[in-house]
Amino acid sequence: MPSAAERTRTLVQSTCSSVLLLPGLDALRPDQLMPDARTVDTEGDVLLAFAADSPVVRAATHAQADELPVVLEITDVAPVSVPHRIRGRAWVSGWLTRVPGAAEPGRTTLRLEVGEAYVDDLWGAESVEADEFAAAVPDPLSEHEAELLQHLHAAHSGEVRMLRSLLGGRTGGTAAVPVGVDRFGLRVRFTGVNCFDARFDFPEPVRDVAELRRAMHALFEAAGR
Numbered sequence: 001m002p003s004a005a006e007r008t009r010t011l012v013q014s015t016c017s018s019v020l021l022l023p024g025l026d027a028l029r030p031d032q033l034m035p036d037a038r039t040v041d042t043e044g045d046v047l048l049a050f051a052a053d054s055p056v057v058r059a060a061t062h063a064q065a066d067e068l069p070v071v072l073e074i075t076d077v078a079p080v081s082v083p084h085r086i087r088g089r090a091w092v093s094g095w096l097t098r099v100p101g102a103a104e105p106g107r108t109t110l111r112l113e114v115g116e117a118y119v120d121d122l123w124g125a126e127s128v129e130a131d132e133f134a135a136a137v138p139d140p141l142s143e144h145e146a147e148l149l150q151h152l153h154a155a156h157s158g159e160v161r162m163l164r165s166l167l168g169g170r171t172g173g174t175a176a177v178p179v180g181v182d183r184f185g186l187r188v189r190f191t192g193v194n195c196f197d198a199r200f201d202f203p204e205p206v207r208d209v210a211e212l213r214r215a216m217h218a219l220f221e222a223a224g225r
Contacts, residue, residue: 013142022056035048046114057110068095090121116128161176183205
């Protein structure tokens with residue numbers, strides 16, 4: 001299974017919605033606290049782009065070292081229609097400063113020096129140390145996950161439903177919706193009278209979409225036997 005650090009890093013570098021929580025700016029609208037873009041640099045710090053005239057930028061401009069503690073909150077929502085769509089949340093806490101000279105027209109880059117992180121998702125709830133976060137890499141399928149799940153749901157719903165045959169005697173659930181895919185396997189939510197998630201692991205971790213196709217074909221073949 002993916003480590004807590006990998007799951008957190010994947011969420012930070014995904015397109016999931018996020019807000020930056022910082023002291024003194026509680027009265028701002030949520031959209032004023034949403035970065036326009038975010039990425040992670042080679043040191044493991046999170047770089048956030050905000051509008052140059054943002055109150056967040058003004059606060060960070062006057063901050064030095066560890067003067068401005070902040071929390072980046074990320075919410076992960078399943079890209080397919082399914083009950084209980086929120087798949088998880090991550091919180092990355094640390095200190096915010098402005099990156100000197102790193103600006104685009106109308107935007108300013110801020111640095112969140114990571115102190116610690118916490119993830120609460122379909123795998124469970126775990127804390128993540130700063131060095132673990134810095135060393136982790138995002139899941140190789142995360143960039144394509146939304147598209148992959150939507151395709152599976154629209155074009156292969158029958159095959160996905162057949163995966164229930166691999167669960168032995170477990171019954172319940174009249175519909176099957178793929179709610180997550182990563183390099184280790186596929187997660188399906190069976191809904192109906194009883195609602196539950198089932199995890200279908202690949203024989204070995206996949207490295208790209210081409211290997212994923214082969215792994216999915218093997219799963220469907222096993223379910224059809």
